[in-house]
Amino acid sequence: MTDIALIEAAASRLAGHVRRTPFLNAPLLDRLSGRRIFVKAECLQVTGSFKARGGWSAVSALDPKARARGVIAYSSGNHAQGVAHAAASHGAPCVILMPSDAPQVKIANTRAYGAEVVLYDRAAENRDAIGARLSADRGLTLIKPYDDPQVIAGQGTVGLELADQAHEAGIADAPVFVPCGGGGLSSGIALALSARAPGLQVRTAEPAGFDDMARSLASGTRQKNPAPGGSICDAILTPTPGDLTLPILSRLAGPGAVVSDDQALRAMALAFTHLRIVLEPGGAAALAAVLFGEDLPDTVIAIATGGNVDPATFTAALDRFA
């Protein structure tokens, strides 16, 4: 199981390979929202998202013989790039299963990191069956996107940095909103903060229609989403909370927030204008939650998780909301 010791061990393996991302704020954004907003900019992470952490953590923790045979992952794009980058850096073969409707920039970058990309039809094909066959044929080790203790530990290193950065900024108590798909990042950060900065509490942020985690936390039982796709927040459309992540978040997280696609796009436009960072829709979900949420305290923190976005989506956000 992931705990603070596993997160600290992951931090040691990640040192020099991932970036300590900056903790940004902007007076004009604060004025606009009426609260103090701090943003940890994981879009500036290697590969453009926090997934570089979990990918590196998992690949570096593998038995060397298994690593030499290779790894496989399935992902709409950010986990793909994180695993592909880590595998290439370790000299390990890498196969990535991606839905054929993933953003082009994510598919192209995953290939550019040296991975073999296998596309599948999200609606018609069974990803797990394809992955199982490839794994068996080639002896590949599956790196799951969130239900893996070492992946959660890698994502948890965001929380270690955040604890220090919030302390430096004089913030002892604040909610920390985290874009949430399967819950790997949220649960990793929650574990790190509960050990290092217990006044900072994780709250998940999900797109409307994909709020399985918020409903699971509220009801106390695992909930599923009705549809497999349909939000612009491609990075965080998972069917149901992870087996490992839900118990962690049930214990440590506050209530989940839900944002609309338009709120995510508007957050992207405000991040462009006031923070000068590029966010993808799913990466802006937590920023949307702190910008447009109600009943929030004066000081709030959002994790901006990724910036791998097709130009057309980004310009559409600016055209409508900047």
Next chain:
Amino acid sequence: MTDIALIEAAASRLAGHVRRTPFLNAPLLDRLSGRRIFVKAECLQVTGSFKARGGWSAVSALDPKARARGVIAYSSGNHAQGVAHAAASHGAPCVILMPSDAPQVKIANTRAYGAEVVLYDRAAENRDAIGARLSADRGLTLIKPYDDPQVIAGQGTVGLELADQAHEAGIADAPVFVPCGGGGLSSGIALALSARAPGLQVRTAEPAGFDDMARSLASGTRQKNPAPGGSICDAILTPTPGDLTLPILSRLAGPGAVVSDDQALRAMALAFTHLRIVLEPGGAAALAAVLFGEDLPDTVIAIATGGNVDPATFTAALDRFA
């Protein structure tokens, strides 16, 4: 005169008020360009550009009585915001003279920082005369954009950080390309690097048609630009090198580079895709120089100076080049 001691003193006054900006790189950008490119992202600075440093340095160095009467600056936008932010933080009144064709976002943000903005017609009105009258009437102290030892010292703090960051990245020798208007940032960085990292040499980057510094450095005599405007790189369109900055750069800088407007826009698009930062055209001039320049070494550094750009300009860059 500005020297390393004045830069270090400025760094002490700036501590806690400006950000140590990240030193970014991206494997896919390196592959595309065929060299290792490192980018110091001053677009993530408070107020969206390095000008927050010079503004804070100058305002914080003023005699308190003079500061209480107020300050005045003229600027197309980034110096404006830097001075406005510093003045507001010090409780000092602030008047900013801006050309009426400055980007809307820069005018709006300067006002939002609390400054009184006075617009003038760049072609028909005499900025210096308007400024002199306002200064005399109200007892305001003029904060020049580059020809001021404390402004140069403030900008030089970029060089102090860069010396450390390059050392951490194992870079001892590399050219450091710096977008150049009047030369305040270039000369401040050159002074800091000559003291702290002499293997790193500043080279200026200017837009075609506004390469007064490159021509002045090459000829050994002060050169002027033929036109007052006409490049998209609004932040760095100055008529001629500064009186204080030219001697510093003549002594310490390498040959200047010149980039086209299209190269600056293309650099903005590549920074969007691979670095996930928002750059304005002038802020991308140095990145353009290292991406598209010839006869460069394997490892190059670019300062990305600012990210205050109107959405229409940014989306045009993405539409054409992303």
